[in-house]
Amino acid sequence: MQTRFAALLTQTPTILIVLSILLGSVVIARRLRVMSQASATRMGFPADIAALAGSVVFVITLLIGASIAFAQGGWGTVASSFMAGLGLGGVVVALAIQDVAKSYTAGIMLLYYRPYQVDDEVCITGVRGVVTAMRLHVTVLRNQEGMLVHIPSNAINGSAITNYTRSGLRKLTFGLTLPRNSPFESVIDVLPGIVQALPTVAPEPRALASISDMHGAQVTIQVMVWTAAEHDDAGTCRTEVILAIDAYLGSLGFPTRAGSSVNQTS
Numbered sequence: 001m002q003t004r005f006a007a008l009l010t011q012t013p014t015i016l017i018v019l020s021i022l023l024g025s026v027v028i029a030r031r032l033r034v035m036s037q038a039s040a041t042r043m044g045f046p047a048d049i050a051a052l053a054g055s056v057v058f059v060i061t062l063l064i065g066a067s068i069a070f071a072q073g074g075w076g077t078v079a080s081s082f083m084a085g086l087g088l089g090g091v092v093v094a095l096a097i098q099d100v101a102k103s104y105t106a107g108i109m110l111l112y113y114r115p116y117q118v119d120d121e122v123c124i125t126g127v128r129g130v131v132t133a134m135r136l137h138v139t140v141l142r143n144q145e146g147m148l149v150h151i152p153s154n155a156i157n158g159s160a161i162t163n164y165t166r167s168g169l170r171k172l173t174f175g176l177t178l179p180r181n182s183p184f185e186s187v188i189d190v191l192p193g194i195v196q197a198l199p200t201v202a203p204e205p206r207a208l209a210s211i212s213d214m215h216g217a218q219v220t221i222q223v224m225v226w227t228a229a230e231h232d233d234a235g236t237c238r239t240e241v242i243l244a245i246d247a248y249l250g251s252l253g254f255p256t257r258a259g260s261s262v263n264q265t266s
Helices: 001-042 049-070 076-096 100-113 153-157 184-196 229-234 236-252
Strands: 121-122 129-132 140-142 148-152 162-163 169-179 210-214 218-228 260-262
Touching: 001 049, 100 153, 121 140, 129 153, 140 153, 148 153, 169 184, 169 229, 169 236, 184 210, 184 218, 184 236, 218 229, 218 236, 229 236
Parallel strands: none
Antiparallel strands: 121 129, 121 162, 129 140, 140 148, 169 218, 169 260, 210 218
């Protein structure tokens, strides 16, 4: 018993040194985490990325401090085994969660470049809706049916992203049904110019008209126009376009007017 106590007394300075280094490592790691997070914020990185950078710096500093503490205590073998174990464990964990890691990496890129933000209306991976949340691993959309759709960041990173809010424009498509024996070729030529002249229709891109279907005695023509988001939200542009098409059909003597022959299809 006395021998063990004497050995403990002999190791006391070493233990105090190790504990001091570990305690100092914690203090330094916390300080560096705050500094790195503040630096990332000043550089313009989003808050999520800045917090992640701070956490990475914190963990790395602790690992370095632990290695130094073990080495100063004369426990070099323990330090080597500790670092080797961390390395092997890191490889195993990385292989196990590689899909999650890819998603988080893609999320970092999305948060940095910010192709969209919360409350933007977007179309991602074929899903159109309003962004309700942006996280490192997932983006949440509320689609046009009101349901929440969670899209992984790695799926978003490799797909086209359409931001309707950021562009400030929305496309409106109208379907116009005419008799097959009518001068529909003239309608296709003239109608884009008529709707393009409306004040709520954007000057660019230009309005377009084309045949979308020809079935039996009828021809369906699609008219596409672009308008500012505020005009679409209020329904002003839709109303003006339908009334303009209605008036044009009336001038050609068509018995069917816009109330039944023209409808917005998208």
